[in-house]
Amino acid sequence: MTVLLRRLRAMIAADGPLSVAHYMAACLFDPRDGYYVANPGLGADFTTAPEISQMFGELLGLWAVQSWLDMASPDPCALIELGPGRGVLMADAWRAARSVAPGFALAAFPVLVEASPQLASAQNARLAPLSVRPRWVNRLEEAWRGPMMLLANEFLDCLPIRQFVRTPLGWHERLVGLDGPDGLGFVLAPEPLRDDALIPPALFDAPHGVVAEVRPSLEGLVDHLALRLLAHPGRALLIDYGPANAESGDTLQAVQAGQKLSPFAAPGLSDLSARVDFSAIRRLARACGLTVAGPIGQGHWLEALGIAARMQGLASANPQRADALAQEYARLTDAAQMGALFQVICLSSPGLPAPAGF
Template sequence: MTTPLLGRIAKEVEARGPISIERYWQIALFDRRHGYYSSREPFGRGGDFVTAPEVSQMFGELLGAWVAAAWEGLGAPNPFLLAEIGPGRGTLMADMLRTLRKSAPHCMAASRIRLVETSERLAALQAVKLEGFDLPIKRVRGVEELETLPAIVVANELFDAIAIRQFVHQQGKWHERRIGLNGEGALEFVIIPLEADEAEAIAGIAANSAKPLPHSEEGAILEVSPAREALASTLAERLATHGGAGLFIDYGHGMTGFGDTFQAMSEHRYVSVLDGPGEADLTSHVDFARLAACFADKGLSVAPLVGQGPFLLSLGLLERAGRLGAPLGEAGREAIRADVQRLAGNGPKDMGDLFKILAVASAPLPLPPFTLRPGDGFAN
């Protein structure tokens, strides 16, 4: 598919040679004019994918309750930052604030609301969504702009949208998988040798994976995301220095492993990652082990990694669903039951097992997921 960005990428490849997946990702998603997040409406049933806040208000309400409990557990700092990174259309923040206003007004009064958003288009949507709260909500473009206060940071499907690099094991050595042009001028994957020091570093990551790679395994792919780890380290430094907690919800794996998870989504279906840059969302599975290490390295308490299902159930998902469904007819209650299954179930289209919860804090907190067991799963 010909898109405005395809020509730009092709010219860059012609001028510089094959580019990394990380570079391709940055252009396709974040180009200021034609990047996916600058020009498309990705969220919701009418977009390209549905996130948990768009499934049901219950998701944001329960996270709002978590924020209030975390604030108490941190000693009720006043003031503190309540920051969401990558707020989408503002749905999650709206549901959290509604919950805080009703159930934890002292927490809400102490909060300074910050939205970390790079897209001007999405920032405008967030402003409209949240204007009814009549709060001094501030938008910043990066976490480095956040004030030096205690903070509770929330992010849903943040890290999967941050670029990766891919490395391929061939003939006993690691090479980088990049994007070049074939003889007809179309984008294609190519394999590029690594410098000795980088090859050694990648080999070290592979050796520490959950399943060490036999030297004879040809074509194995290792995904690494320096950008994800840089963001995690920046957040860790801030939370360790000024106090606070972070709650990060994403899909991925608990241990470093091998495999190609680079994918593109358009209109709720998977499409080729190289077809039509700028027209589809790009994602990959998050390596939670490496993210957790970034936070632990700064001295933060890291909760056991658990599934979204048991986490939401431990916060009272079923009880909240019951209260919402009580005044409704059978059709309304069935819709709520379907939302519960989508959020917490472990079926092929459900989020409960695929999505994981990574929570960190400057001190252990007496609330889930700190109080849950590692690897907890959801049972229908």
């Protein structure tokens, strides 16, 4: 039994079942035993696009430069990243951006929004050789306000979700309760919701037994992005795994050492995430008055930005890496790998040209 499991069981025994959102937040960010605080296993438990290939971060860096040019080169401006992991994406993006546009590197400064002290120190180590001085904040609300390009890869999938199940009596919240002498499992709240406003409208008439997921913090995040993007020119590029159109079902998943396992098997020692509903982002952003491009599949987007040419350029310079580069390219772009599972969406200040790649 993990330390966190023992504590969560004691908490549930005393106060009753937890919402899935509360459980996810504890598993990921409990200040003592949360996965990202105590055991961030990025690279060991799972691998993200920037960790697969330098081409990913480089193309995002070039995309940021093009966005900066589209905004008439504001100085100063922030290159903000939400959830930078081990800092690989920002390091590759900054290196590529600086090499094509030295003026960008003079005008822009990186801001890293990171809640994990351990990962913030890994980011510091990764970025130090680039002689760039990033600023760190715990929450986006604390970051410098002004013109910005914001990047977020596999950040939204970690934001806690709530789950609801349709029964003949209505929608009941799915909660995390005790299961046997040393486990945890799903239970249903005894009373149905009084108000269905939380349920995505497309699922109102879903059959009994269907699970609906909602991510309560998404609305606050999009509202906050709108506050910034309506006050200053900017763009937010969000990349994650999930459907382009709302769907039902339980998508909460735990991963450890590259294997999926029950979300209750190793709380605090496995990563927890759930698919991102891109149609909700599009709807919320449009309602705030932002211009939205996408979502489109990551494969198409990277192809439109020129990943094939970048691969060929790198392979000509390093022929011994040609096969490895071809494999990286395939992992990022193939529809059967990350190319279609991952979606890209861009929220922009009104009045800017269409963003590159869409």
